[in-house]
Amino acid sequence: MELRQLRYLIAIADEGNLGRAAATLYVSQPALSYALKNLEAELGVRLFDRHAGGVAPTPAGRDVIAEARRTVRQADRVAAVAERHRRGQTGVLRVGFEASGAGELTTRARAEFARTHPGVRVEPKRYDWGGEAAALRAGQVDVAFVWLPADLTGLHSEIVHTEPRVVGLPTDHPLAAAAGVSIMDVKDEPLMWTERAPRAWVNWWAVNPRPDGSEPRWGPTNDNVEEMLEQVAEGTAICFAPSSMALYYTRPGLAWVPLTDVEPLRVALAWHGGGALVQAFAAIVRDLAGSPA
Structure with a gap:
C-alpha cells in the first residue's frame, strides 16, 4: 500500500465520482479505476458501491477512508517538518x-x-x-x-487583524451608491459561493442562516477571486468580501458597499x-x- 493510493481513495470519497476525482488528481479515469480495484483486492474488502451518479463508500470503506485521512495528514506533517528545515537553511x-x-x-x-x-x-x-x-x-x-x-x-495561531465586510454589486444595481446596506437588504439577491471551501466557511461568509432564519439564494459557484468578481460585474450575482477587497480589487462594473450588520472578518x-x-x-x-x- 502506498500513500498515493490513499490520496486516490480520499479524492474519490470527496468527489463521489471517479471522473471528477480523476480530474482533481490529474490522472485518467481508467488509471484511477484500476488503482481502486487493486487497493480493494489488496485490502480484501469492497470500499465503494457503484451507482448511476458515481460511487458511495461502503461501511468498510468509510472506516478505511477515515484512517486514510489520518495517515495522509500525518505523512504531510512529516514532509512539512523536513521542508521547513530545508527552507530555513536556504x-x-x-x-x-x-x-x-x-x-x-x-x-x-x-x-x-x-x-x-x-x-x-x-x-x-x-x-x-x-x-x-x-x-x-x-x-x-x-x-x-x-x-x-x-x-x-x-x-499555532493568534488573531492579528479584523475588518468589516462589504457586498460587491454591479454598478447598475439600485444599491450600488448606498452608504451602507444590511444583510436583509440583499437577502433575495443570488449570492456567489464556492464548492472548494469547507461548508462551515461558506455558510459564515454567506451569513447562513439569515436573521429571519431563511437560507441565502445561492447563485453561481466560483473557484477564485477573479471568477467571482467577473460574474458580479456582469450582473449575475452579488458577493460578500472583507473591506480590504474594495481597495485591492477595483474594476469597471463593480461597486463595493459596506455591510452594516454582520460580524467582521x-x-x-x-x-x-x-x-x-x-x-x-x-x-x-x-x-x-x-x-x-
Missing part, C-alpha cells in the same frame, strides 16, 4: 494568504521582515477560498494569514512548528498589529 520564508490577506498588514509585515532579514527571501503564496490552513499542513508555506472560520487544529496568523524565521515574522506581525504576545 533562507526562504513562504507566507501564505488569501485574496487581500490581512489587508495592509500583510504587505507591511513582509516588507518589514525583508528589511530586518536581508539575507532571507520572502515568498508570498496566494491561495483560494480557505486553502491557507491546508497549505500549512502540507508544508507548502511556513506561515499564513488565515481567514476565519478555519480548522486550525494542530496549528477575523484573520489569524498561523504556523505549524516554530522555526526562528517564523517566530521572527510572527513577532513583526504582532508588533505591527498591536496585538499581545
Whole structure:
C-alpha cells in the first residue's frame, strides 16, 4: 500500500465520482479505476458501491477512508517538518494568504521582515477560498494569514487583524451608491459561493442562516477571486468580501458597499512548528498589529 493510493481513495470519497476525482488528481479515469480495484483486492474488502451518479463508500470503506485521512495528514506533517528545515537553511520564508490577506498588514509585515532579514527571501503564496490552513499542513508555506472560520487544529495561531465586510454589486444595481446596506437588504439577491471551501466557511461568509432564519439564494459557484468578481460585474450575482477587497480589487462594473450588520472578518496568523524565521515574522506581525504576545 502506498500513500498515493490513499490520496486516490480520499479524492474519490470527496468527489463521489471517479471522473471528477480523476480530474482533481490529474490522472485518467481508467488509471484511477484500476488503482481502486487493486487497493480493494489488496485490502480484501469492497470500499465503494457503484451507482448511476458515481460511487458511495461502503461501511468498510468509510472506516478505511477515515484512517486514510489520518495517515495522509500525518505523512504531510512529516514532509512539512523536513521542508521547513530545508527552507530555513536556504533562507526562504513562504507566507501564505488569501485574496487581500490581512489587508495592509500583510504587505507591511513582509516588507518589514525583508528589511530586518536581508539575507532571507520572502515568498508570498496566494491561495483560494480557505486553502491557507491546508497549505500549512502540507508544508507548502511556513506561515499564513488565515481567514476565519478555519480548522486550525494542530496549528499555532493568534488573531492579528479584523475588518468589516462589504457586498460587491454591479454598478447598475439600485444599491450600488448606498452608504451602507444590511444583510436583509440583499437577502433575495443570488449570492456567489464556492464548492472548494469547507461548508462551515461558506455558510459564515454567506451569513447562513439569515436573521429571519431563511437560507441565502445561492447563485453561481466560483473557484477564485477573479471568477467571482467577473460574474458580479456582469450582473449575475452579488458577493460578500472583507473591506480590504474594495481597495485591492477595483474594476469597471463593480461597486463595493459596506455591510452594516454582520460580524467582521477575523484573520489569524498561523504556523505549524516554530522555526526562528517564523517566530521572527510572527513577532513583526504582532508588533505591527498591536496585538499581545
